[in-house]
Amino acid sequence: MARGVYIHIPFCHQICNYCDFNKFYFKNQPVDEYIEALGKEMALTTEKHPETFRNIETIFLGGGTPTALSPEQLDKLLTSIHTYIPMNSVTEFTSEANPDELSAAKLQVLFDGGVNRLSMGVQSFDQGLLQKIGRTHSNDHVYETIALARKIGFRNISIDLMYGLPGQTMAQWKDSLAKAFTLDLPHFSAYSLIVEPKTIFYNQYAKGKLYLPTEDLEADMYDVLMQQMALHGLQQYEISNFAKPGYHSEHNKIYWDNDEYAGFGAGAHGYLAGIRYSNHGPLKKYMEAVEANELPIVHAHEVSQVEKREEQMFLGLRKTEGVMHSIYEEKFKTPMTAHYDVVIKDLVSKGLLEQDELGVRLTRKGRFVGNEVFQQFLLED
Template sequence: MARGVYIHIPFCHQICNYCDFNKFYFKNQPVDEYIEALGKEMALVTKKYPEHFRNIETIFLGGGTPTALSPEQLDKLLTYIHAYIPMSSVKEFTSEANPDELSAAKLQVLFDGGVNRLSMGVQSFDQGLLQKIGRTHSNEHVYETIALAKQHGFHNISIDLMYGLPGQTMAQWLDSLEKAFALDLPHFSAYSLIVEPKTIFYNQYAKGKLHLPTEDLEADMYDVLMQEMSLHGLQQYEISNFAKPGFHSEHNKIYWDNDEYAGFGAGAHGYLAGIRYSNHGPLKKYMDAVFAEELPIVHEHEVTQAEKREEQMFLGLRKTEGVMHSIYEEKFNEPMNAQYEQVIEKLESEGLLEHDERGIRLTRKGRFVGNEVFQQFLLED
């Protein structure tokens, strides 16, 4: 049974230098036809798996940039969503947004269409760093847009921040955190820069032209992040996410709980009926398939029981509550120690994991090397 729905809007008015998601410049793209194709894909998938869409808890509009669409295009998209996704059990409906694209008209369309959470890509409050990473908004855009969103009834608002950016200093990071806290928002996500292939930054890095903070400075930035979030009353509930009580991202928790979700759109990924799949990325291939009444899937993989166990561990350990013994045993009909006793003991002895009668979780030390810990749970067959 799917718990969530992800819908990919791959259009941007500006391409960020670090972004490796499936995206296209908005200008001269078949945006209206793409939205129609999304409606057709939703119709095809919900018809094929009707039983998987009975208890959808979350919907997430991601990208790209959903707010690159016009108010009319957003309204059409939301009409399709309401036509094909049962809304009665949906408790969280998020849209990603750029601070310089959210007009009053778009906010009204989103609010009227049931969106009740905004996730805004701020990244930094330093204008020089914003230019380096390819962002076009200003701090004034952020302040004005958040105020406007609150006026339109949006109170569940999150912003993304980034650290480890090219040339970023600790003073710049502290200043961004201070300005972020002044907004008095209930949720923050904060990510270290990862230089991904097929990005502008990757090309610069390969040429030796991308000057990044040292690993020690990046670790110090993460340490400061955790301290400051705690001091400002925000609970760290996942490696990169912090919230006031009651404002956790329910959609992202579906991923970390290793539960199923549907993915719609060009380049979208999903996990339905035990199968992980990805759609065609190129717009033409995606739309040609859908308009031919075919699912636009380019790759699918039936997840084995061993892979499900591994995913349960390395996804669940991203959460500060960790992996619960009761949930693991309910899913796999065996205790966690049946597969992972030696791994857990080793990581505990290194001070990277801790456990109690409820489950296992990363220690504070373990959060700094999370990926190295997760790799320990990828057992050889």
């Protein structure tokens, strides 16, 4: 049973230097035709899995950049969503957004269309760093857009921040955090830069032209992040996410809980009826499949019980509450210790995990080396 829906809008007016998501420059793209194809894909999928979509809790518009669309295109997209996705159980409807693209008209269309949460890509409040990473907005765009969104009625607003950026200093990071806190937002996400293949930064790195902070400095930035969020009353509920009570990202928790969700759009990923799948990335292939009344799936994999157990652990351990013994046993009909007792005891002895009668979770020390901890749960045959 799917809990959430992800919808991919792969268009951008500017490509960020670090982004490895499926995306295309907006100009001269078949945007209107793509929105039509999304509606057809939703119709095909809900026809194939009618029971699966009865109790959808969350919808997430991601990209690319959903706010690259015009108000009219956004309205058309939202109309399709309301047509094909049952909305009776939806409590959280998020759209990603760029601060310099959210006009009053777009915000009003989103709000009227049921979107009740905005996730804005701010990344930094240092203009020089923004230029380095390929962002086009200014701090004024951020302040003005958030004020406008609040005026229209949005209360659940989150911004993304990044650290470990090329040439970034601790002073710059602390300054960005200080400016972010003046916004008094209920949610923040903060990610360290990962240099991914097929990005501008990867090409620079391969040529020895990308100068990144040291691992020690990056770890210190993460330490400062956790300290400052706590000081400002924001609870860390996942490795990279912080919120005031009642403002956790419910959609992202579906991923970390290892529950099922539908993915629509070019390059989108989903997890339905025990199958993890991904769609065609190229627009032409995606749209041709849908126009032929076929699901645009290019890869599909039936997840084995071993993989489900592994995913339950390494995804669930991203949450500060960790993996609950009761939920694990309910899903797999055996205690967690039946599969991972040795691994858990070893990680507890190293101070990277803690375990009690409720479950197992990363320690503060473990959060700094989360990926290394997660890998220990991928040892099953």
